[in-house]
Amino acid sequence: MLAAAVLDGLLQLRVWRTDRLGWVMHMCLFWGFLPLLVFHALEDEITRPLFRDYASTLNPYQFLRNALGLLAAIGLALAAGRRLLAAGHRRLSGPGDWLPLALIALILGSGFLLESAKIISEPVFDEMVADYLGSDDPEEVAALRAWWQETYGVVFETPADSAAPGLLEAGGVLDEQSCTYCHSPTTSAFVAYPLSRGLAPFAGTLNRWRADAWLNDLHYMACFLLLALAPFGKMAHLVTTPLTLFLRRCRDLADPEPAATANRRAAAIEGCTHCGVCSQVCSVAPIQRVLGTPEILPSEKLAALGALLRRGKPGTEALATLAEANAVCTRCLRCTQVCPSGIDLQDLWLASGGWAAGAGMPEVPVRAAGRSAVQWADGMGPAGTGLPAGDAAVPRYPVLENPRVQLFHCVQCTTCTGVCPVVEAHAEGATDLDVTPQQVMNLLRLNLRELALGSRMVWDCVTCYQCQEHCPQGIAVADILYELRNEAWARIGAGAAPAQGPAGSRPEASAC
Amino acid sequence: MLTFAYFPGCKIAYHLPAYDVATRAVLAAFDIALWDTPMNCCGYPVRHRSFEAAVFSAAWVMALAGRRGLPLLTPCMCCYGQLKLADHWLGKHPPLAESVNRLLAAEDLRWEAGIGVRHLLAVLHDDIGPAAIRSRVRRPLKSLKVAAHYGCHGLRPARVVQFDNPLAPRRFEALIAATGAEPVAWSERVSCCGNPLWGKNDALAVHMMRRRLASADGAGADRLCTGCTYCHLQFAPIRRMALPAVPRPAAVLFPHLLGESLGLDSQVLGIGLPERAPASDGRKS
Known part of the structure; x- marks a missing residue:
């Protein structure tokens, strides 16, 4: 367990294994931002009691603060750059990903600016003189001003005359006596000091407006905002991801208590950092590219699942989306193998199919099975709905739309029906078939496509291609049944809302 | 040495790992090399849902193998059928192939006709042959x-x-x-x-x-x-x-x-690895 905490928690080897650049990015952010949080943000609570001589302006603390801030900034730049430039990441990035990055950027930026604004600040210098010099002798103050102007970079409204003989030396002595025990040279703030040189030309305005005080408030507010938002967004992963990793290790030890399983799954859903690695290895990512439903990708499906479970009473549309996504997922295990947070995604996919079905939204073929053809005809969306945008140059139903396929070539010889194992099973009472393959072909010949679409045969076709292989007229019966199922699936998916109008109100439907 | 781009298919990793292990073991016994690369779904499971999505997914797989210049080998009949079917449709319908290749271009991939899709049994039967197999049976x-x-x-x-x-x-x-x-x-x-x-x-x-x-x-x-x-x-x-x-x-x-x-060891063949049933339809029978 301890080894896991070090390897998975502190060194994050799971990230290293799947995503090297991601690991560098995350280590910079983690090892930059976290020590800043502990030693800088909580200096009164942690750093001061630990180190007697601590002062934020003293080295090594001042230097380390800059070093850690720079490390975090590099991580931040890598994270933002990846989400902007790498196509796989860009596609998946949403406001939930950008907000934490923006807040961290604000915290780091305001922190560095605050330090440089203090370096150049005359009012801050005056306050320090009042607090620490222990003298208000104008000559001593003038000497110290000269020294701080030349060596520490303070910008005074009326510049100190550092060329005056002896003044600088006297300032140096005073600095040694009153300042250096708790203030290291500002140049060791190796990020903030160069930044302060950039601010120096505007020092007059900045000092008059007390930019240091404004930046101080901004820095604090940004930190509080991040803290306040932490439990609700992906920043919660600071707590939930280690918890997920921990519970995953426990799984092998503990009894499979239902409550424990539920807790582990709940933690797993919250442990996602939306890093997107799963979606990049997703086996059905190409299918998502065509169908368009973002929830087909594991990272998006997990977010949808989380939202669904948090809402308590899920809406029909959200459930239909989950059912659709689950129907496409092949449970290939790849997302689970690469997840840097150690989330057992496979377990969630296996379980969530049952949840959706239990809430009244099983996958489309099962939904289709519960109703008669007539009821389905009423529940379907209109023709052409529920389909991806597609390419106009490519026929959506290549057999049915092929002008050379002449269904009137079908001579109704019943060969397809004779070789169909589903018809055979129906004769043995295993299913409730309404029409047989040759009758479906006949409905199509009669241009009753809607009726053919709603037939049981479309859903019970086992796709064995016996009919097609045996057809003496060369009609692609199985391919046609596939195409009808494609269309029915799309239209049932689009008509997820309850059926309108009384069943049997359609003229064609009542004809059967 | 005869080399194929290996396409195990999605279901093997979790549901039937022994099939993967055994396929590799017998092919290795006959000096057939497999090139492994992460491959996506062949599109077979989604053919119920969308012909276009199924063909595109298969084209992606074939393009991955094609880029390497290797024919595909799969131990799954359904993956085999789907890859062959997509290859057939893409070859017969230039507008479909163009459309698919436009999408694949974003991944720096391209489907080309004739990369070759083989099933494990066909390779054993045609490339090795029953006689050669019999001579190796211990x-x-x-x-x-x-x-x-x-x-x-x-x-x-x-x-x-x-x-x-x-x-x-x-x-x-x-x-x-x-x-x-x-x-x-x-x-x-x-x-x-x-x-x-x-x-x-x-x-x-x-x-x-x-x-x-x-x-x-x-x-x-x-x-x-x-x-x-x-x-x-x-x-x-x-x-x-x-x-x-x-x-x-x-x-x-x-x-x-x-x-x-x-005479291969049962461990080499992965015998005893878990076999997991995919989810049922959830209906009470």
């Missing part, structure tokens, strides 16, 4: 009666998949005979196992399976041998769940049969 499976179950999507539509004679195939039996086992003649060897309906209409899927098992049992088979991930999932883990009272004939994957006759 423990002939004498007196074992084996029913070959071909698998629909590898066999039909024959014009597209070109695996064997769809009405009277012989390759599978020839391979079984090479292991020393006795292939039995049975009437439902080219019939559907029922798996495509598992999770959609379980009762019907199980009914079909029961018929096949009874037919093979009636022909005196000790084993029901398949060369397809889905068929084996149907005849092994799903059957254990749905038909626990039908123990005969036991299902076996062809590379397990072959590996055993070659």
Whole structure:
């Protein structure tokens, strides 16, 4: 367990294994931002009691603060750059990903600016003189001003005359006596000091407006905002991801208590950092590219699942989306193998199919099975709905739309029906078939496509291609049944809302 | 050395890991090399949903192999059938191929005709051959009666998949005979196992399976041998769940049969690895 905490928690080897650049990015952010949080943000609570001589302006603390801030900034730049430039990441990035990055950027930026604004600040210098010099002798103050102007970079409204003989030396002595025990040279703030040189030309305005005080408030507010938002967004992963990793290790030890399983799954859903690695290895990512439903990708499906479970009473549309996504997922295990947070995604996919079905939204073929053809005809969306945008140059139903396929070539010889194992099973009472393959072909010949679409045969076709292989007229019966199922699936998916109008109100439907 | 781009298919990793292990082991025994790269879904499972999505996914797989200049090898009949079907449609319909390649260009990939898609059984039969296999058999499976179950999507539509004679195939039996086992003649060897309906209409899927098992049992088979991930999932883990009272004939994957006759260790063949049934349709039967 301890080894896991070090390897998975502190060194994050799971990230290293799947995503090297991601690991560098995350280590910079983690090892930059976290020590800043502990030693800088909580200096009164942690750093001061630990180190007697601590002062934020003293080295090594001042230097380390800059070093850690720079490390975090590099991580931040890598994270933002990846989400902007790498196509796989860009596609998946949403406001939930950008907000934490923006807040961290604000915290780091305001922190560095605050330090440089203090370096150049005359009012801050005056306050320090009042607090620490222990003298208000104008000559001593003038000497110290000269020294701080030349060596520490303070910008005074009326510049100190550092060329005056002896003044600088006297300032140096005073600095040694009153300042250096708790203030290291500002140049060791190796990020903030160069930044302060950039601010120096505007020092007059900045000092008059007390930019240091404004930046101080901004820095604090940004930190509080991040803290306040932490439990609700992906920043919660600071707590939930280690918890997920921990519970995953426990799984092998503990009894499979239902409550424990539920807790582990709940933690797993919250442990996602939306890093997107799963979606990049997703086996059905190409299918998502065509169908368009973002929830087909594991990272998006997990977010949808989380939202669904948090809402308590899920809406029909959200459930239909989950059912659709689950129907496409092949449970290939790849997302689970690469997840840097150690989330057992496979377990969630296996379980969530049952949840959706239990809430009244099983996958489309099962939904289709519960109703008669007539009821389905009423529940379907209109023709052409529920389909991806597609390419106009490519026929959506290549057999049915092929002008050379002449269904009137079908001579109704019943060969397809004779070789169909589903018809055979129906004769043995295993299913409730309404029409047989040759009758479906006949409905199509009669241009009753809607009726053919709603037939049981479309859903019970086992796709064995016996009919097609045996057809003496060369009609692609199985391919046609596939195409009808494609269309029915799309239209049932689009008509997820309850059926309108009384069943049997359609003229064609009542004809059967 | 004969090398193929290996396409295990999605279902193997979690549901049937032994098939992957055994396939690698027997191919290695005959000095056939496999090139491994992460590959996406062949599109077979989504063909119910969308022809375009299924063809695009298959084209992606073929483009990955094509970029490497290697033919594909898959142990799954359904993956094989789907890849062949997509290859056929793409080859016959230039606008479809152009559309697919426009999308693939974003991944720096391109589908080209003629990369070659092969099923494990076809490679064993055509590239190695029953005679060469027989000469390597160390423990002939004498007196074992084996029913070959071909698998629909590898066999039909024959014009597209070109695996064997769809009405009277012989390759599978020839391979079984090479292991020393006795292939039995049975009437439902080219019939559907029922798996495509598992999770959609379980009762019907199980009914079909029961018929096949009874037919093979009636022909005196000790084993029901398949060369397809889905068929084996149907005849092994799903059957254990749905038909626990039908123990005969036991299902076996062809590379397990072959590996055993070659004298390969059961650990090398992955025997004993978990076999997991995919989700049921959730309906109470």
